[in-house]
Amino acid sequence: MLPDLEAWAVFAAVVEHRSFSAAAQAIGVNKATVSKAVARLEARLGQALFHRTSRRLALTEAGKPLAEHARLILAQAVAAEEAARDGGTTLAGRIRVAAPLGFGIANVAPLIARFLGDHPAIAIDLQLSDARADIVADGIDVGLRIADLPDSSLRARRLGDIRTHLVATPAYLAAQGEPRRPGDLAGHRLLGYSNLPGPWRFRGADGEPISVTAAGPLTANSGEALLPALLAGLGIARLPGFIVGPSLESGALVEMLPAWAPPATGLYLLTPPSPLRPARVEALIAFLAEHLRDPCADPPRHGR
Template sequence: MTKLPDLEAWAIFAAVAELRSFSGAAAALGLGKSTVSKAVSRLEAQLGQSLFHRTSRRLALTEAARPLAERAQRMVAEARGAEEIARDSATTTAGRVRLAAPMSFGALKVAPVLAAFLRAHPAVEVELHFSDARVDIVAEGYDLALRIADLEDSSLLARRLCGIPGHIVAAPAYLAQHGRPVHAGELGAHRLLGYTNRPGPWRLRGPGGAEVVVHATGPLSANSGDALVPALLAGLGIARLPGFIIGPHLASGALEAILPEWNPPPTALHLLTPPGNLRPARVEALIAWLARYLRD
């Protein structure tokens, strides 16, 4: 295994070479003189040669050390430049932010909010990824994610933005042909359209805390809530969908909410970030913007 260079010793050597003084380098670096001396001795031992001619009055670089001093000073300059770039990135609202969001909610609600954000922060670039699948934001390198779910315990930092109401809906034509269920227990006899990103039966809670479990079977299942809407409008079945997808169709009367006292369990929109409290200013700015405009 390749041994890493002793970068601390090289930085100390660069300071001594520049100032031609162990005590001067110690003062400039805020270190003890013995620490400086030991670092230079350590580097000399690693290189197998002396770096300085030492006398009681004068400290001079050896012939072999002169090109090494130039390289060491360049290394220190590069490191300082990297730190300056990092500090600028942390404090300047500029650069790229990677954001993951659910597909339907992202297109309907997040994209318009982002357009306003980008107008307000022209130096920021947002890479937006839509998916209803659960994204591993740490492994896939996202700065933040929006997720509509009941969250399990995790190392991610989560902030609840708002509740997401759900509705059980059908088209008037379906209800006219197949009848209107008056109790959640009757849903099992109907054609139910399924959302595959939330697999398993429908678990509904009704008046007095009663619970009903319904196994959804029907002509269509999809991993996108939007994909179920045309089948709903065509009268092909009943679906359980969030209000942000079917709200306009409820308002127009193209769909009707049924069994309102048996609404699906409440869920919420959460904003997730990787663990850790230090985030660049551009990420903090987007978090604040999303929290402000999506909380309702």
């Protein structure tokens, strides 16, 4: 017996829109059709997929893992249809993109503007957040992530390297002294960037690893939020080049211990597991891959 693909697609729509009514409106059918499709799928599976009350709709424990399968089934079907329609036609439709906040504002948003100028029939929903997006669950077509990626079912392409820099103002270093080795940081005020959790790790030319616990007056999950305190001379921070690059170039900040810098973190482009993608998504991936290489380069360094 063939699977009830329509029921799986309707189930995915209910999960995404969190109600039968909203799902019905989104896919252009009446609420009764949605209810019948979900009931049909529940009957085939022999288990309830939702807890229903007059005020709340929630997935059952059985429904939670099946929701991921439903999303993939729907995404692959949509991609297959769009790929067939896209051949030889103008690129059109919506693309959902996720990127880290600071990197997205500085590097991704300008590229999105250029891409839209070249493809006026495309619309892009750009989601900028330092919280890690769930590419599949959030329906993201293209995700950019700065991380050491764990094993994953996502399709990942490394675009380049993002290096972190240990920086402070010249005035802070003049007043407090400049660290000559990572161990010297123990006596300094260290501003914490919580998107790089754990101790600060360094590695010398001989491969010697050293860890330093960051402790100081400010911790934030946004590197941009640390900049005012950093530029006010309140401490030392370890931040990615795309955040501190302009301040390093101007000399407002200087870099310390470059010989002890840890290995670079990768900039990755992520897509859902399915190899089927609409032509508009393939075009954006190619565009971002081509133009996001230069921002990965190190900023000019102003040392002591």
